[in-house]
Amino acid sequence: MSILDSKIPDGPLAEKWSKHKASIKLVNPANRKKLDVIVVGSGAAGASAAASIAELGYNVKVFAFQDSSRRAHSIASQGGINATKNYKNDADSDYRLFYDMIKGGDFRAREANVYRCAEVSNSVIDQFTAQGVPFAREYSGYLANRSFGGVQVSRTFYAQGQTGQQCTIAAYQALMRQIHEGKAKMYNRCNMLDIVVKDGKARGIIAKNIETGEIERYSAHAVVLATGGFGTVYYLSTLAINSNGSAALAAYKKGAFLANPSLAQIHPTSIPKLNEYQSKLTLMSESLRNDGRVWVPKEKGDKRKPNDIPEEERDYYLERRYPAFGNLVPRDVASRAAKERCDAGYGAGETGLSVYLDFKDAIQKQGEKTISDKYGTLFDLYNKVTETNPYKEPMRIYPASHYTMGGLWVDYNLMTTIPGLYAIGESNFSDHGANRLGASSLLQCAADGYFILPVTIADYLADEIRTPTIPTDTPEFEEAEKAVKERLNKLISLNGTKTITSFHKRLGNILWDNSSMVRSEKSLKKALQLVNELEKEFWSDVKVPGSINEFNQELDRAGRVADFFELASLIIIDALNREESCGAHFREEYQTEEGEPKRNDEKFQYVAAWEYQGESKPPKLHKEELKFENVKVVQRSYK
Amino acid sequence: MxxxxxxxxxxxxxxxxxxxxxxxxxxxxxxxxxxxxxxxxxxxxxxxxxxxxxxxxxxxxxxxxxxxxxxxxxxxxxxxxxxxxxxxxxxxxxxxxxxxxxxxxxxxxxxDLVVDRTSFDQLIQAGGYISADTGAAPEANSIIIKKETVDRAFDAGICIGCGACVATCKNASAMLFVGSKVTQLALLPQGKAEATIRAISMVAKMDELGFGNCTNTGACEAECPKGISISNIAKLNREYLYAKIQD
Structure with a gap:
């Protein structure tokens, strides 16, 4: 059934990557400057890949829809980045990080890729430090670490609550240096709308110049997507409001398989939705659960202020249910537990849709100064959004759409099923299985961008050294450009009665209610029908103002929302297919007596990779069977 | 309302x-x-x-x-x-x-309300980085840095590149933007080797791009959404002066 070849190298797990590096094809430095590489997206993965590939001598073109590469949403990553330095002497190792990620992902990630991610983690910290990331230090001057959810060691490096900003800016600066040296070129405010495939290989992209509206063609010997996740499909999410799934969908429709699209992370600690006008949700880093204790009142519907509720009337439900990991259970577990308490009527706040995250004990024990040193920027952010002071009163938090574990299917070289098309960082599926552990997203982005892709892309480009610059006046570019223009024209010409945002909100509500933290066959089937109906309504009644050949933010937004409909259907189809619960994918029908996810390894220990079959045809499923040769597949327990 | x-x-x-x-x-x-x-x-x-x-x-x-x-x-x-x-x-x-x-x-x-800030990218391109190629980095803990030093580098490094400092300055000077980057990287031992050339190149680029001079009115510090201190400009001036003396 499967035509998927993951190209995992032979040999023992710990030797695969070094063996692969030793046997992979190379491109002679003199030949590299004849080869063009397009990188779409400029966050932690895109910028680090673009800079590193340019350093090697290839010609790199980088595309971002924002006004600068530095805006990418990796910048909002807060709590930290994992590495196996074992500076804390707590018996950490590559194997342990690998094991934590595999277990955290509920045995739905690919062993070899995850191990490699752990294996290069120390180099990532070295690289960022060398590039000037001010990681937190102890008074001794040595690097500091903290702990994160789902693990029992301290391996997370951090820069207050702005680790992502500091790391992303370091990668951005490395890219700016390559631009200065003429090895890379940046295309800001340039929105990729399609991928051009010629003779079965990715050869370029069609992009819209956001300022002028012009549709432009760009060619290359290889195309790299570093376009992030599509958690904004839920409308409200912790992502930037322009984050989208259009690149992933474009690749899918050109033949790249999309893997596990339903595996989406609902992060447990977001500031709750405060009102109807809200355009996004603000995350509170998981690192806060190092010192914050999560609780709800023991009494249903208790409307007292949190500080008025005495200790014995508080239910620290994570510590109660999961004594071994307590407040540091993985995200999927923490989110479901919060939802369970709120649904049962114990939620805090006016709406009853929040739980407390309390720092009283930590401040008492460690002092306000220490807490402020660790989380000052996060406390300030919370204060700004909610106008309450978390040093004095517990935070209120609730789960929110955050991260996409699923994504474009890639092999060990990070290449999709389209030769010459790569996907790195959050845009691929490979490292986080059914649930991502905290502080491993920045790690994966930097691992892919700095250390993995620059090596593996040579294996493909080595066979391209005789291919001259790819011309853009070929039928493939013409057709792709024509299709892009037709769609934009269609969107503009609809001239309906409803705004794009109103459709996006309604789509988000359908998914949130029927296909988020808890799903069932019934809710998913209902969601699929509602999404299809809404999609039809969108294509007959949406109003897109303005014209094509101008700066038109609404038109850009319309294209993204149109794509969200197709992605939403795919998410639901994948969730329906996976008749088990694993990690963040919780099907009501499949749970243990204690309400934990119940996997079905016999039937579903595989990656579901979906192939596009044409408009309004159901996608075709391909299975990559997951083999676990280095861990024992067990029922995940954090008790 | x-x-x-x-x-x-x-x-x-x-x-x-x-x-x-x-x-x-x-x-x-x-x-x-x-x-x-x-x-x-x-x-x-x-x-x-x-x-x-x-x-x-x-x-x-x-x-x-x-x-x-x-x-x-x-x-x-x-x-x-x-x-x-x-x-x-x-x-x-x-x-x-x-x-x-x-x-x-x-x-x-x-x-309408959208401006082109690529000049900020150009300033960073002029030297706002540490030239550490991928793969060349030493073991992270081989560089010992005082906590206070790293904390100061962090405080300078939290600039978000929004451009408020320039927009609020009557001279449209980019000294706070450049100063915070020069300070962040000059404080860290990793960035010291290029501190001189960095300060000179970034200041030259700032002039070339049409940003104005700093007359120490302090409006930038008052309006910076991240509260970045004007002392970063003093540090930039010191780095720049030192560089010029060496010249």
Whole structure:
């Protein structure tokens, strides 16, 4: 059934990557400057890949829809980045990080890729430090670490609550240096709308110049997507409001398989939705659960202020249910537990849709100064959004759409099923299985961008050294450009009665209610029908103002929302297919007596990779069977 | 709330702009400033009028994409917030709010409230980095750095590149932006080797791009949404002077 070849190298797990590096094809430095590489997206993965590939001598073109590469949403990553330095002497190792990620992902990630991610983690910290990331230090001057959810060691490096900003800016600066040296070129405010495939290989992209509206063609010997996740499909999410799934969908429709699209992370600690006008949700880093204790009142519907509720009337439900990991259970577990308490009527706040995250004990024990040193920027952010002071009163938090574990299917070289098309960082599926552990997203982005892709892309480009610059006046570019223009024209010409945002909100509500933290066959089937109906309504009644050949933010937004409909259907189809619960994918029908996810390894220990079959045809499923040769597949327990 | 909005409208780079007045009813004080503009735009769209173009992305004060000149203040009247974090509680019912783009020769207006800030990227390209090639880094703990030093580097490094410092400066100087980057990297042992050349190149580029000179009025520090200290400019001046003496 499967035509998927993951190209995992032979040999023992710990030797695969070094063996692969030793046997992979190379491109002679003199030949590299004849080869063009397009990188779409400029966050932690895109910028680090673009800079590193340019350093090697290839010609790199980088595309971002924002006004600068530095805006990418990796910048909002807060709590930290994992590495196996074992500076804390707590018996950490590559194997342990690998094991934590595999277990955290509920045995739905690919062993070899995850191990490699752990294996290069120390180099990532070295690289960022060398590039000037001010990681937190102890008074001794040595690097500091903290702990994160789902693990029992301290391996997370951090820069207050702005680790992502500091790391992303370091990668951005490395890219700016390559631009200065003429090895890379940046295309800001340039929105990729399609991928051009010629003779079965990715050869370029069609992009819209956001300022002028012009549709432009760009060619290359290889195309790299570093376009992030599509958690904004839920409308409200912790992502930037322009984050989208259009690149992933474009690749899918050109033949790249999309893997596990339903595996989406609902992060447990977001500031709750405060009102109807809200355009996004603000995350509170998981690192806060190092010192914050999560609780709800023991009494249903208790409307007292949190500080008025005495200790014995508080239910620290994570510590109660999961004594071994307590407040540091993985995200999927923490989110479901919060939802369970709120649904049962114990939620805090006016709406009853929040739980407390309390720092009283930590401040008492460690002092306000220490807490402020660790989380000052996060406390300030919370204060700004909610106008309450978390040093004095517990935070209120609730789960929110955050991260996409699923994504474009890639092999060990990070290449999709389209030769010459790569996907790195959050845009691929490979490292986080059914649930991502905290502080491993920045790690994966930097691992892919700095250390993995620059090596593996040579294996493909080595066979391209005789291919001259790819011309853009070929039928493939013409057709792709024509299709892009037709769609934009269609969107503009609809001239309906409803705004794009109103459709996006309604789509988000359908998914949130029927296909988020808890799903069932019934809710998913209902969601699929509602999404299809809404999609039809969108294509007959949406109003897109303005014209094509101008700066038109609404038109850009319309294209993204149109794509969200197709992605939403795919998410639901994948969730329906996976008749088990694993990690963040919780099907009501499949749970243990204690309400934990119940996997079905016999039937579903595989990656579901979906192939596009044409408009309004159901996608075709391909299975990559997951083999676990280095861990024992067990029922995940954090008790 | 009922508001009168006086908003700068400009079709593109080459056209002349002007203010337009919009009356907006039923604004909730729970909205953020940008959600208020979203709301205005949804009304304009349904009335077949052109929505107001403005930039924003993360909407949590970290990406630096947003930035409006509101009632004569960059990012509006509140201290240490970006436009996206500005609450409508900061405004009175029945007031008039004037909204303009950043005004600076180095930040040309692209449309309405959207400006071109690529000059900031060009400043970083001129030397705002440590030239550490991928793979060449030593073991991270082989570089011991005092906690206070790293904390100071972090405080300088939290710049979000929004451009408020330039927009608020009467000389349109980029000294706080450049100063914070030069300071962050010069404080760290990893960045010391290039400290001299970095300061000289970035200052030269700043002049070339049409940013003005610093006359120490301190407006940049007062308006910086991240509260970056003007002492970073003093540090830049020291680095620059030292570099010139060595020259």
């Amino acid at each position: 009922k508001l009168k909005l006086k908003i700068w409208r400009q079709k593109n780079r080459n056209s002349k702009g002007k203010f337009e007045i919009y009356d907006l009813d039923n604004v909730s004080e729970e909205m953020t400033f940008l959600e208020m503009l979203d709301y205005l735009n949804s009304k304009l769209i349904l009335e077949d009028k052109e929505p107001v173009a403005f930039d924003s992305d993360c909407r949590e004060g970290i990406c630096g994409m947003c930035g409006l000149y509101i009632n004569g203040r960059t990012h509006g009247p509140e201290k240490e917030v970006t436009t996206c974090q500005l609450s409508m509680k900061a405004f009175k019912d029945r007031s008039t709010i004037t909204v303009e783009p950043w005004r600076s020769k180095a930040f040309p207006v692209i449309k």
